[in-house]
Amino acid sequence: MTQTQWIWYPGDFEIYQGMKQNFDREERGFFWPAYWYTPGWNHNVVFSKTYQITAPTHFTVQGHGRGNVVINLPVAGQTDPQQIKHPFNTDIVCPVGNVKIEVIVGNLSGLPSAFIQGDVIHSDASWLATNYLGDPLPVGANKYFTRADQNPMTFEYSHRLLQPLAIKVVNGGTLLDFGHDYTAVTQVAFKQGFKPLIICYGESETEALDVEMTYMKQTLDQGQSDFGSYQADTYRTKLRAFRYLFVPGEPNLDQVATITADYQYVDFPAISHFKSSDQELDEIWKISDRTLRLCSGLFIIDGAKRDRWIWAGDAYQSYYMNQYDFFDKGLVERTMLALRGNLDIKQHLDTIIDYSMYWIIGVEQYYQTFADKTFLKAIYPKVESLMRYCMAQTNDLGFIYGRKGDWVYVDWADIDYDGTVSAEQMLLARSYQAMSHIQSILGIESTEFESKFTDLKRNIWQYFWDAEKGAFIDSYESGKHHVTRHANIFAVLFDYTTTAETKQIINNVLLNDEITAINTPYFKFWELEVFAKLGMFDNLKDQIKSYWGGMLQHGATTFWEYFDPNETKPAEYAMYGDKFGKSLCHAWGSSPLYLLGRYVMGLQPTKPGYATFEVAPHTDWFTDLDCTLPIADGTINITISDGTLTVQATQAGGTLNYAGQQLVLPANQPVSVPVEA
Amino acid sequence: MTQTQWIWYPGDFEIYQGMKQNFDREERGFFWPAYWYTPGWNHNVVFSKTYQITAPTHFTVQGHGRGNVVINLPVAGQTDPQQIKHPFNTDIVCPVGNVKIEVIVGNLSGLPSAFIQGDVIHSDASWLATNYLGDPLPVGANKYFTRADQNPMTFEYSHRLLQPLAIKVVNGGTLLDFGHDYTAVTQVAFKQGFKPLIICYGESETEALDVEMTYMKQTLDQGQSDFGSYQADTYRTKLRAFRYLFVPGEPNLDQVATITADYQYVDFPAISHFKSSDQELDEIWKISDRTLRLCSGLFIIDGAKRDRWIWAGDAYQSYYMNQYDFFDKGLVERTMLALRGNLDIKQHLDTIIDYSMYWIIGVEQYYQTFADKTFLKAIYPKVESLMRYCMAQTNDLGFIYGRKGDWVYVDWADIDYDGTVSAEQMLLARSYQAMSHIQSILGIESTEFESKFTDLKRNIWQYFWDAEKGAFIDSYESGKHHVTRHANIFAVLFDYTTTAETKQIINNVLLNDEITAINTPYFKFWELEVFAKLGMFDNLKDQIKSYWGGMLQHGATTFWEYFDPNETKPAEYAMYGDKFGKSLCHAWGSSPLYLLGRYVMGLQPTKPGYATFEVAPHTDWFTDLDCTLPIADGTINITISDGTLTVQATQAGGTLNYAGQQLVLPANQPVSVPVEA
Helix, strand or coil, X not given: CCCCCCEECCCHHHHHHHHHHHCCXXXXXXXXXXXXXXXXXXCXXXXXXXXXXXXXXXXXXXXXXXXXXXXEECCCCCCCCEEEEECCCCCEEECCEEEEEEEEEECCCCCCEEEEEECXXXXXXCCEEECCCCCCEECXXXXXXCCCCCCCCCCCCEEEEECCCEEEEEXXXXXXXXXXXXXXXXXXXXXXXXXXXXXXXXXXXXXXHCCCCCCCEEECCCCEECCEEEECCEEEEEEEEEEEEEECCCCCHHHHEEEEEEEEECCCXXXXXXXXXXXXXXXXXXXXXXXXXXXXXXCECCECCCCCCCCHHHHHHHHHHHHCCCCCHHHHHHHHHHHHCCCCCCCCHHHEHHHHHHHHHHHHHHHHHHCCHHHHHHHHHHHHHHHHHHHCXXXXXXXXXXXXXXXCCCCCCCCCCCCCCHHHHHHHHXXXXXXXXXHHHCCCCCCXXXXXXXXXXXXXXXXXXXCCXXXXXXXXXXXXXCCCHHHHHHHHHCCCCCHHHHHHHHHHHHCCCCCCCCCCHHHHHHHHHHHHHCCCHHHHHHHHHHHHHHHHHCCCCXXXXXXXXXXXXXXXXXXXXXCCCCCCCEXXXXXXXXXXXXXXXXXXXXXXXXXXXXXXXXXXXXXCEEEEEEECCEEEEEEEEXXXXXXXXXXXXXXXXXXXXXXXXXXXXXXXXXCCC | CCCCXXXXXXXXXXXXXXXXXHCCCEECCEECCCCCCCCCCCCEEEEEEEEEECCCEEEEEEEECEEEEEEEECCCCCCCCXXXXXXXXXXXXXXXXXXXXXXXXXXXXCCCEEEEEECCCCCCCXXXXXXXXCCCEECECCCCCCCCCCCCCCCCCEEEEECCCEEEEECCEEEEEEEEEEEEEEEEEECCCCCCCEEEEECCHHHHHCCCCCCCEEECCCCEECCEEEECCEEEEEEEEEEEEEECCCCCHHHHEEEEEEEXXXXXXXXXXXXXXXXXXXXXXXXXXXHHHHCECCCECCECCCCCCCCHHHHHHHHHHHHCCCCCHHHHHXXXXXXXXXXXXXXXXXXXXXXXXXXXXXXXXXHHHHCCHHHHHHHHHHHHHHHHHHHCCECCCCCECCCCCCECCCCCCCCCCCCCCHHHHHHHHHHHHHHHHHHHHCCCCCCHHHHHHHHHHHHHHHHHEECCCCEECCCCCCCCCCCCHHHHHHHHHCCCCCHHHHHHHHHHHHCCCCCXXXXXXXXXXXXXXXXXXXXXXXXXXXXXXXXXXXXXXXXXXXCCCCCCCCCCCCHHHCECCECCCCCCCEHHHHCHHHHHHHHHCCCXXXXXXXXXXXXXXXXXXXCCEEEEEEECCEEEEEEEECCEEEEEECCCCEEEEECCEEEEECECCCEEEECCC
């Protein structure tokens, strides 16, 4: 018997919990729900499954919501079955026959869900759900909701109660340091009864001590609100991300209250491991892993403190980091479903056209990583409809353009946005390829997207490739022939350029100081990947050392949203015109996980789900190395020691590409070769 | 200063409360949410209004949900305004300038709403709302939510605590009779502590005493659930409709508990009045009024006990009854908005094609009754999109057909549903007329629907008019030439037939016993209206007396869903194969209100909103009469006494059509004429 699971309408758990997530941003005493259209879940659903019952069998149904249970029993000679109805929470005996069980649940304020327990009849992913539109679909369910006393509206985080690592009296108050950022409930246990303490939060000490300007601050009360609640001499706040807590005006805090942090997290497994002769890289790996985990829970969010929102661009990059770190399939699925929302789409993801296209490309990337055709099939209608939503705003040349309300983002950069923009067309071309590939995986026979891709690529070259400049220009309509790095990076990354064109782009764009430098870590991700892809490992190393190593030198214990080595405190904590507006724990700060794993270790699946894979370590960065990375259900270990490179994988299908050789990696057997001079 | 109101995204109050209503059906211990797609409301909205502030002014913002307040202050020489943000529930000072106030509210589990209080800045219907899609729209607001301590998620009903009119010991238990149906909380106040009493409900005594089969029964407990809650020695159930309560096994109930009914209702004004020499008609009027009121609250529902759902067909008929009874504009608006749901439509109203079309026609009827162009303009996009949703399923001949999942209903009758069905085409034609009229009211210049109407009408005649039978047939595709009354009734009612055709229909269909009789009160409404329209007042009177008078003879204290004079107890309480499945308080049972008001009194607006109106009493039914009916904001009184007909209206614009004369009715002045012999 399979595990009994709570079930819901497919995708609705993610829409419900995603809305909860996107309404969780807090700033200076108020909430800030994500500023885009927020689709809702289905409130009225029917779950069903047909059983061939050979002996009377008992079952019970729990539902979150109002409803009933219908046993549909065929009657000889009649079209309509006999319907026997039961309330929830009663012992139901199902009679013998080819019986269709229906569980009807309506939930006004939350997510309708059901938990059906019985020896034969019980709820799991094999049930179907309908919202009364179209044919029933396989239900949603996940591994976290398997107990009768649960409610899929309330996720049960893992907990760890943290004591401050250091406490000091400063500025007439008490400062607590928990060592690095955590997403935690602040728990204030009063020793001699309640006192309206003020808690100032900080990702940095500077922020926590800035009582006036800190991003989050709360004066405790004895009530209950969205910010926390008081009970039994203890105030428990809502979840917040912080490293420091400052309690102003309380130099003797230890006599007033004990403050602990109830750290709440999703317990992703510790899979990857990176230890080498380069201690700085080791630290970068460790901090990257910490940062990514703090930005990963039910969903991948952009930053732990801010925005706490699910952004498709940020998430897309994090899929790659997750692949080389804790390899959580459910995390990617939940994030994709939350981002996408309902089948009928009313607005680009997070309002941004490029983000819609990253999402489509991300689905292909998901399959390449996890090879789950069931999920791919389930999400496919949402993929195709989003693709068509994008196609509906292309012009005669096939170029996608922004409509009123659309955000043509690409990057915070001096891009010439006049008319259609080249970087967007690159993403559109890449989306067509993803569609074509996804369709072929699902056995959908069509050449539509292949030919869309061919036509679009031809037009991109005709209109955006500037032969004189030897580069792609942003806009052909403006007449400015302005070049930025973005479209050129995509063209190389997506393998669209010939060797000659690539060389031109390297010289005319990537290594050309006259072309404005990429100055966001968001796009630096792709720029560094291009360096790695083109074998420009020195550039890669320089950047990793200066940017991430630079952050470490500035005291980072998680990686920041943005780093400029020339800035110092407090200016380095400012962003968006806000003194403490910068997120100091930002998912995209974790990109070394991917850059090191994918390029420096050279690990990649060569067939979906690592049925085959290759590893091609760039050994000259290390004299010693011990690195473990995930490969589907297993791991691969790469070591360098005493001049020997050893690679061992827990599953077959691997190839070690090294020093011009291709060596087969048998399961669980080490393969060693001398390190190349 | 206008009244401060709670505001919400337009239409969302009705979607939220409508869902609550449609999830409220109860049957034998379980809930039964309405079996159709149930759209949700917006969870994430921004309310805004721009003020020209000339002196600093204070305001506060309350919100149900999470959010903040943004003051957008223009800055000289800059495109973007300065944004000053504030939490809810704080004293905010708005500086001088052309200031745009934005209130951002996200609500995961409920309806986002805001209440903004201040001398200058305060919330009312002049604010705008956006869900981050498209241009902001005028907010939703209503007269019931004007206090800071309210929440639009909780409607405050009027209350009246009722004692049973009769108590008797029977079958070893105690039976309480409240006189007629009420929708009430059952309040059980225990005298000597809790006892798990069983409460059996009945619209009839037979039902209440049938402990096994009664539709609603509850064994009280000391907990709290969707069925009620126990507190301070008193159990209060959820709202239920009943006349009788039976407590089995408790012959000495008075020693155990006091049971009262907390009747909850929307206090619609007592406008209409009907007292005549025909006491049976008086009683029919009184019971009709009671029935309609019990089925009218936030919305018009089909029946007080069952289904408690909002059905577009039932509601459409009730709009006409409301017009001649308590004339509540808000009730019609809320019902229309709840039925229609969101702008993008995914399913026909209640899944029924004809119901979608009644809804469109109902909007025109709304305007004719209330003449509110603001509401018409606001709802227009939902009207047009529903019309186009219908048009998308028309064939080459312009005939509407059912797709998979659509319910082509018309009526419970022996209609030949093969291919496209004539009655549906009549409604489609009528919908095109309504669209055309609505567009012209709103100044939308288009001949689209006029020409659609002309084309469709021509094809209806060509394909469905059977010259040989002198009647419309149901289906031309089946080849059966089957005639039912339905399409023929519509054709006459909608003024589509020539005098010659009408005569044929009267003889070949309406007065032809070989054509299956209408046997649902739902369609009897239109059949009786046709009789009245054609001046067949004897038929009308016979039917009213036999059908509604018949129900009175069977002890009805509210009018039933269906009545067959040949049935007796308990069979007359059964329906849909359920011993007590019949609703004994059903909105459409109130149609005498309309038939008497519109045809026997002959009152109708001749311009929208009774700017002009006429009254044409059919006096030979009475020797004495005192009837008051609503006319927009006023009333009209019609009396017959001592052979004199006297008519007096509280507003000008009226014409008395009587005995071949047309007499002007000045405001507040009686006009008397001798009753025609």
